[in-house]
Amino acid sequence: METRTGMEASIAIAEAVCLCDADIVAAYPITPQTHIVEHLSELVADGKLHANFVPVESEHSAMSVCCGTSAVGARTYTATASQGLALMHEILFIAPALRLPIVMSVANRSLSGPISIWNDHSDVMAERDIGWVQIFAENAQQALDLTIWAFRLAEDRRVSLPVMVNFDGFILSHTIEPVLMPDKETVQAYLPPFEPLLRLDVDAPVSMGPVGIPDIYTETHHVQQVLLTDAYGPIVETLDAFGKHFGREYKPVETYRADDAEVLLLTMGALGETAMEAVDLRRERGQKVGLLRLRLWRPFPFEDLYRAVGRRPVLGVMDRAISYGGPYGPVASEIKAAFYHREQRPRVVEFVAGLGGRDVPISDFDTMFDALFDTLETGRVPEPRLVGLRE
Amino acid sequence: MHEVRFHGRGGQGAVTSAELLAQAAIDEGKSAQAFPSFGPERRGAPVMAFARVADRPIRNRTVIQEPTAVLVLDPALPGLVKVDDGLVADGVVILNTSRSADEVRKDFGIVAKLALVDANRIAREVIGRVITNTTMLGALVRAVGLVEASSLEKQFESRFGRLAAKNIQAFQRAQQEVVLVDAV
Numbered sequence: 001m002e003t004r005t006g007m008e009a010s011i012a013i014a015e016a017v018c019l020c021d022a023d024i025v026a027a028y029p030i031t032p033q034t035h036i037v038e039h040l041s042e043l044v045a046d047g048k049l050h051a052n053f054v055p056v057e058s059e060h061s062a063m064s065v066c067c068g069t070s071a072v073g074a075r076t077y078t079a080t081a082s083q084g085l086a087l088m089h090e091i092l093f094i095a096p097a098l099r100l101p102i103v104m105s106v107a108n109r110s111l112s113g114p115i116s117i118w119n120d121h122s123d124v125m126a127e128r129d130i131g132w133v134q135i136f137a138e139n140a141q142q143a144l145d146l147t148i149w150a151f152r153l154a155e156d157r158r159v160s161l162p163v164m165v166n167f168d169g170f171i172l173s174h175t176i177e178p179v180l181m182p183d184k185e186t187v188q189a190y191l192p193p194f195e196p197l198l199r200l201d202v203d204a205p206v207s208m209g210p211v212g213i214p215d216i217y218t219e220t221h222h223v224q225q226v227l228l229t230d231a232y233g234p235i236v237e238t239l240d241a242f243g244k245h246f247g248r249e250y251k252p253v254e255t256y257r258a259d260d261a262e263v264l265l266l267t268m269g270a271l272g273e274t275a276m277e278a279v280d281l282r283r284e285r286g287q288k289v290g291l292l293r294l295r296l297w298r299p300f301p302f303e304d305l306y307r308a309v310g311r312r313p314v315l316g317v318m319d320r321a322i323s324y325g326g327p328y329g330p331v332a333s334e335i336k337a338a339f340y341h342r343e344q345r346p347r348v349v350e351f352v353a354g355l356g357g358r359d360v361p362i363s364d365f366d367t368m369f370d371a372l373f374d375t376l377e378t379g380r381v382p383e384p385r386l387v388g389l390r391e
Numbered sequence: 392m393h394e395v396r397f398h399g400r401g402g403q404g405a406v407t408s409a410e411l412l413a414q415a416a417i418d419e420g421k422s423a424q425a426f427p428s429f430g431p432e433r434r435g436a437p438v439m440a441f442a443r444v445a446d447r448p449i450r451n452r453t454v455i456q457e458p459t460a461v462l463v464l465d466p467a468l469p470g471l472v473k474v475d476d477g478l479v480a481d482g483v484v485i486l487n488t489s490r491s492a493d494e495v496r497k498d499f500g501i502v503a504k505l506a507l508v509d510a511n512r513i514a515r516e517v518i519g520r521v522i523t524n525t526t527m528l529g530a531l532v533r534a535v536g537l538v539e540a541s542s543l544e545k546q547f548e549s550r551f552g553r554l555a556a557k558n559i560q561a562f563q564r565a566q567q568e569v570v571l572v573d574a575v
Contacts, residue, residue: 004420117429117430119429274450274451359453
């Protein structure tokens with residue numbers, strides 16, 4: 001049973017956390033994540049979610065509480081954005097090292113300065129190497145679905161790692177759109193009770209978080225690398241199980257009209273949907289453009305990417321953040337690195353768009369497609385460019 | 392696809408109007424989006440909100456630049472903001488005003504199709520407060536359809552509880568009193 005209703009992605013996520021029976025919500029409100037936290041505190045106050053809601057004094061404390069409660073075996077959830085995610089930074093590394101299956105929503109937002117509350121991917125890109133599973137939603141339905149999935153994957157004992165579900169601030173967090181809300185029984189049938197791998201228990205003591213002397217630190221990091229890389233199998237498996245159970249399919253890399261495309265554009269997050277509209281308009285004009293949507297960011301889905309790109313000679317990458325003074329687009333630099341040793345590799349054209357809430361209209365996608373066709377004809381790869389920049 | 396831009400001042404309920412329209416459309420089985428102009432909201436400052444309504448899933452996530460209808464909650468705003476900016480050729484401007492169509496054209500330079508209603512007067516008389524968003528949705532229903540009046544009334548009931556009855560009354564009066572005027 002599912003109910004079709006109109007709601008913000010933020011409310012849909014909070015309802016998903018409620019359907020998943022989280023034991024602990026420890027969060028600090030920050031724009032544009034605020035509606036999740038507000039709605040969860042209402043659900044707890046109304047007795048609909050039997051969780052401890054911990055109104056912490058900062059995001060640093062939020063993630064610290066999450067580590068503690070997850071370590072004693074509580075199903076633990078938090079949400080943040082931007083400066084809040086940045087304030088969690090040092091604790092974010094602790095959670096995967098301790099194998100703590102925390103689920104966190106990030107309503108992606110730019111970082112200061114200048115002060116900006118608006119949407120881009122600067123926050124998540126700055127946390128690339130924290131050792132969490134990181135996935136992106138493109139609409140409210142996906143934000144809801146991937147929240148439910150995140151608990152299942154995180155708590156899978158082969159994985160037992162924290163999961164970050166990224167969804168674009170404002171563009172999704174503050175937009176009302178249709179959502180299919182599953183019922184509790186359906187969610188419970190997909191998400192078994194949390195049976196932690198290890199837990200802090202006075203009757204069966206274990207140590208969590210001891211010092212890693214040089215004699216062991218290297219090996220612990222090897223284990224983290226192997227664990228996160230090997231999480232790929234369970235990720236695909238649990239996404240497939242989600243598709244069978246709920247009727248909505250998700251893959252690490254998804255495509256749109258890509259099969260016969262001459263040029264491809266890769267996006268992450270909600271602007272992939274606007275990009276689909278732009279692709280349709282180009283197709284109406286007989287131009288073979290296609291889209292790749294990178295859903296799974298960590299572990300990076302190398303093989304899916306290779307399969308999706310195939311023998312296509314030109315791949316555009318639209319970043320939503322800048323790696324200053326370095327390789328420019330953080331996603332594009334990873335894509336290029338992924339193809340470096342491959343015989344068959346596309347020319348990669350880099351774009352950055354939609355920084356700090358700048359609207360990305362269809363005409364900006366046209367600019368990108370034009371550049372891709374230009375590279376297809378001339379073989380020349382232009383310098384990375386900031387689409388929509390006023391000069 | 393219909394794209395509606397709502398103009399109001401912070402606190403007048405422009406965002407709520409957009410949400411009510413989208414929710415009503417979604418409950419009718421249509422696709423719809425509603426979103427505010429993202430930013431720091433200040434009471435009294437000009438604000439915008441947006442709604443899209445369509446029969447197929449909506450994927451466009453850009454700001455609405457070429458609305459098919461514009462709804463203005465505050466009678467003074469057309470003098471301050473170019474409310475018909477980007478309006479499509481056969482689009483309609485729905486104004487809360489006590490001015491005549493001739494005065495609206497002369498004072499604000501709007502040539503588009505008009506839907507005029509004195510929502511301040513209706514809201515004052517029926518609701519007892521000059522909160523005009525539900526009243527103006529009555530004018531919208533007459534001007535562009537998009538959703539059934541009954542669908543919006545259901546939204547008022549679920550959202551406003553005991554205040555719903557008066558809002559529905561003002562909403563219905565606006566449907567009767569709105570004046571539709573062709574473009575020049």
